[in-house]
Amino acid sequence: METISESLAHTQGRIARACQACGRPPGEVTLLAVGKTKPWEAIAQAAAAGQRNFGENYVQEGVDKIAQWQAQRDSAPGDAAGGLQGLQWHLIGPLQSNKTRVVAQHFDWVHSIDRLKIAQRLSEQRPAELPPLQVCLQVNISGQSSKSGVAPAQALALAQAVQALPRLRLRGLMSVPEPADDEVARRAPHRALRELRDELQRRDPRLQLPVLSMGMSDDLEAAIAEGATLVRIGTAIFGSRTTAHAPN
Numbered sequence: 733m734e735t736i737s738e739s740l741a742h743t744q745g746r747i748a749r750a751c752q753a754c755g756r757p758p759g760e761v762t763l764l765a766v767g768k769t770k771p772w773e774a775i776a777q778a779a780a781a782g783q784r785n786f787g788e789n790y791v792q793e794g795v796d797k798i799a800q801w802q803a804q805r806d807s808a809p810g811d812a813a814g815g816l817q818g819l820q821w822h823l824i825g826p827l828q829s830n831k832t833r834v835v836a837q838h839f840d841w842v843h844s845i846d847r848l849k850i851a852q853r854l855s856e857q858r859p860a861e862l863p864p865l866q867v868c869l870q871v872n873i874s875g876q877s878s879k880s881g882v883a884p885a886q887a888l889a890l891a892q893a894v895q896a897l898p899r900l901r902l903r904g905l906m907s908v909p910e911p912a913d914d915e916v917a918r919r920a921p922h923r924a925l926r927e928l929r930d931e932l933q934r935r936d937p938r939l940q941l942p943v944l945s946m947g948m949s950d951d952l953e954a955a956i957a958e959g960a961t962l963v964r965i966g967t968a969i970f971g972s973r974t975t976a977h978a979p980n
């Protein structure tokens with residue numbers, strides 16, 4: 733079995749080859765390691781191997797891991813903590829309004845903004861001593877009724893409203909398309925998200941949306957070919973998720 737450090741290197745290799753295949757500079761794509769259902773020890777191994785950006789789906793699970801990280805970082809003397817400095821924590825799962833305060837206090841990014849009320853609460857609750865919370869709008873790009881995300885037709889109004897909030901910094905768009913079997917079907921929703929981003933920027937040139945958070949373990953090549961700047965990878969780094977999680 734591969735170690736986490738080996739899986740991470742393997743995933744970075746996939747990203748580099750995907751960039752090369754479409755003529756994009758490899759530094760353009762950020763790898764977000766998604767550790768949902770995995771223990772802090774797994775995250776720590778990835779951090780020791782140099783990984784810096786971590787994604788969590790469930791608020792309480794993420795907050796618990798952030799607390800473990802801070803405790804370990806602050807107790808390790810000098811250089812021993814070197815591998816644990818500067819981790820960035822991204823919430824990528826659904827967010828309910830009764831959970832916004834802990835998210836505003838602990839996370840660096842939220843990718844799953846799909847309504848204004850959540851964004852307003854995060855902005856009000858972001859502590860003054862922290863930098864603005866970086867956010868992406870989650871878009872229901874394939875239009876399934878079961879999926880969360882703002883409808884593409886509502887995205888411009890939401891982006892303009894979020895951009896006006898003082899303690900948030902709008903960075904781009906995110907989507908979670910249905911799994912698909914072939915490359916054409918995999919690329920279509922990623923292309924649609926990029927085109928929506930381009931359209932929003934055209935309709936309101938004040939909107940700056942450089943980030944396209946799209947692509948997971950099974951479709952990162954398709955997402956990079958369509959312009960992803962951040963891929964969210966769980967299984968390919970940490971292995972399959974066998975344990976059930978407690979929803980929160």
Ligand SMILES: *Cc1c(COP(=O)(O)O)cnc(C)c1O
Pocket residue numbers: 766768789824825908948949950964965966967968
């Ligand atoms: C779980 C999850 C991922 C990672 O999925 P893998 O297929 O394990 O790479 C990415 N994004 C979101 C929103 C997720 O919930």
